[in-house]
Amino acid sequence: MKVDQKNHTITIKDTQGDFTSFLMKVTHQYKTFEKHNLIIDLLFYKDLSTSNIKLFLPLSKQHKKSKKSFVIVASDFDYNAVPDKLTVVPSILEAHDIIEMEEIERELGF
Template sequence: MKVDVKGHTTVIKNTAEGVAAFCEKVTHEHVQFAQQNLIIDLTHVTATLADVKLFSALSKVHRKGKKSFVLVALGLDYNAVPAQLHVVPSLQEAHDIIEMEEIERDLGF
């Protein structure tokens, strides 16, 4: 697991583990990242829709804290992803979503 903090955003990259083990590890260490917007980078593994859904509970908990939670995964049918998860194909799109959500929060939405 590689962690990269830039400003109000933390990018956590899965470097070696399976997606389920990685999700469990991030969930266990979530307290460290609770005050940051989170980007979970799964581009170095082949993630399935079922793998992405493993992050649903963590996403819900994190967003309750008024922080963004975005997954980056390649090769998925993004229309099949549950609406409560933000899944995009690139890190740039993840940063763009976080920026838009911060603007919405600043405006009171």
């Protein structure tokens, strides 16, 4: 697992190729990341299913309650199949853009 921090955002990327253990690591180490916006980089995985992505739903809900952004990056994915509570985008750049927009919305009180 690779963790990069850039300003108020942490990007977490799997380097092992084991989705289940990556999800467990992120979940167990969540307290370390909870005060930052999070980007979960799943670009390593080429055949992700909607059910795999949905496994991040509890973390996403918990993170958004504390007024922080939680964005998943996945390529070659049916973005329409994802629940509205999850934000899934195709690139890291787009993830940063989403976080910037959400930060502005929070500053404006939305």
